[in-house]
Amino acid sequence: MANIHSTARPRTNAARICxxxxxxxxxxxxxxxxxxxxxxxxxxxxxxxxxxxxxxGWYAAAANVVAIFLSLLIVNAIVG
Numbered sequence: 001m002a003n004i005h006s007t008a009r010p011r012t013n014a015a016r017i018c019x020x021x022x023x024x025x026x027x028x029x030x031x032x033x034x035x036x037x038x039x040x041x042x043x044x045x046x047x048x049x050x051x052x053x054x055x056x057g058w059y060a061a062a063a064n065v066v067a068i069f070l071s072l073l074i075v076n077a078i079v080g
Contacts, residue, residue: 015051022060034071
């Protein structure tokens, strides 16, 4: 049983840092510039998930997509 190989990558500190910065960029995308910060945060969330921080990395990526759409919706409601 000890010789079973796992296909999952072990979580590294770089993965957790990418995920945390991805969440920070989601907040910045909601407040400042949704396209720039949202896309960067989306990439960081995906990188964090691929490096091994599976659930939180994907949550950070999803949070950035939601922040992009919400921010664009709010700006459209205010301007239009």
